[in-house]
Amino acid sequence: MNAPASDLLLRRLDTASPDFEAQYAQLFARMAEEHAEIDARAADILADVRARGDAAVLDYTRRFDHLDAPNMAALEISQAELHAALAQIPAEQRHALEQAAERVRDYHQRQMQQVGQSWEYVDADGTLLGQKVTPLDRVGIYVPGGKAAYPSSVLMNAIPAHVAGVVEIIMVVPTPGGERNPLVLAAAAVAGVSRAFAIGGAQAVGALAFGTATVPKVDKITGPGNAYVAAAKRRVFGICGIDMIAGPSEILVIADGTTPPEWVAMDLFSQAEHDELAQSILLCPDAAYIDAVAAEIRRLLPGMSRQPIIAASLSGRGALIQVRNLDEACELADRIAPEHLEVSAAQPRLIADRLRHAGAIFLGAYTSESLGDYCAGPNHVLPTSGTARFSSPLGVYDFIKRTSLIEVSHAGAQRLGRIASVLAHGERLQAHALAAEMRLDHDLKA
Structure with missing residues (x-):
């Protein structure tokens, strides 16, 4: 049974706590997506x-x-x-x-x-090299x-x-x-x-x-x-x-305390309402502001049409994390590599410049994640479960492929053929070497 809003227990973590790493490990234990x-x-x-x-x-x-x-x-x-x-x-x-x-x-x-x-381009030997998309x-x-x-x-x-x-x-x-x-x-x-x-x-x-x-x-x-x-x-x-193996939805909000707390609470809801396994996290150095967001969560939750799903998501996988400062928030965000990362701050670009790993970064108090889901323009199909460390959003590059182009000139065959011959003999691939050597000192146009 889902807990009523008044009883909702949303994890409160503090990076300064001695047991933070143990709590973090529990929070981010990756679920087995493939039972x-x-x-x-x-x-x-x-x-x-x-x-x-x-x-x-x-x-x-x-x-x-x-x-x-x-x-x-x-x-x-x-x-x-x-x-x-x-x-x-x-x-x-x-x-x-x-x-x-x-x-x-x-x-x-x-x-x-x-x-x-x-x-494509032509090098000094007259060899054409390029890429066909x-x-x-x-x-x-x-x-x-x-x-x-x-x-x-x-x-x-x-x-x-x-x-x-x-x-x-x-x-x-x-x-x-x-x-x-x-x-x-x-x-x-x-x-x-x-x-x-x-x-x-x-x-x-x-x-x-x-x-x-x-x-x-x-x-x-x-x-x-x-x-x-x-x-x-x-x-x-x-x-x-x-394209990718998609996991449950995620949102991480870095807040400096200047955004109305009810906005941040609703942004956390925006991903929690997708699924009971979705994950919504707030990072903030201001304990009083975290309290204010928690209060707004309790106030707003009863009015949500998907209240049971949101409550299950927040109590099961959500967290409000107090960090020492915004620098530490950036370090922790990169460690998490979330699907959606909101920088809800007065000077969001200064914070975003320090971030490296996220599916999409939403800058400033007015940039709710929901705008990215529907109509901002960038793709909303994003890497989840920490895969933003090595994966990218869906884009046109997922629907094209690249073919290398190589057209070697006579002069290029003389230079490249000798290099290839040495390396092929080193790998004991005789036919590779001979194929390159046969073109040495032979000009078909002569």
Whole structure:
């Protein structure tokens, strides 16, 4: 049973405490995202989908989504239905979708200009070297559809793929009980989804990875899902690409005490309401301000529509941590490497310049994390569980690939051939060496 707001016990930690490291270890003990039972079940589903294709997908859709479709055609969501949903949603929702899509598209177009261009140069020997950038042919985007509907995830996955030049974008989204969310379908129309299927879970991942008679095989799968989806994505990596293994949502707020405490409390709620396993943390050097935030949490929580989920998240994985100073807050934030990092301070850039590891950094009191989720422009598909130390947000670079270009001139073959010959003989790879040596002192144009 979830604790009522008045009894909510949110961890209070202090970095100056002798037992802080032990408390920290308990707070950040990484949950096993791939329990043996879940992984084994996902493996069985994938094997079945690989063997039986559409028939297996239909069976699991009946079992898990309680949707008894006669065939896969009944689970495909037509372009007409996507655009009908766009035409029928309230004008306010349509305007918000289109404005958000415009900002997300603009951001990723700028990103494409920076990272998505081919280039080449000619060195002193006349050898051409370079890189050719090409989009993937077909990608699958997984849109969650269990506890809530996520039209924003459609925009964040499909738009960068579209900007990158992906030819075909296949969307899968679970529709428990057969209920198709019109805002999700409208988002697919706005974002340029090519085909959409009302399927989810490990079976949808398998259908995209292996291909069936109805669902096309894709080159890469992106988008978050539940533990079964995560386990399935991990298992199909190598058959196709994946973006990342997404864990529960996270937010970390560094506060200097200048932001209204109710704003910070609500920002902590904004991730806690996703899932009981989500994690919300405040770092602040001011004990009185931490008290004020705690008081606002108690005051605001009873009025939240997802109060039980928020309460479970905050009491189970949340924390209010007093640090010695903002320098220590930055050090601890880098150690945590959170998905979302808010710098809620009077001079946020001074603090942000010291930070290295986060999925996204939100600067200043007015920059709520929720704006990044929906409409700021940067992608909201972010690394979790500390993987921001070595991973990046989803972007156009996830939908393009790089091919090296090498065109060696006659002069270059003379110089490079001798280098390659020495190294190849050192590795005892005779054919490598001879292939380079055969081109020495031979001019085909002479």
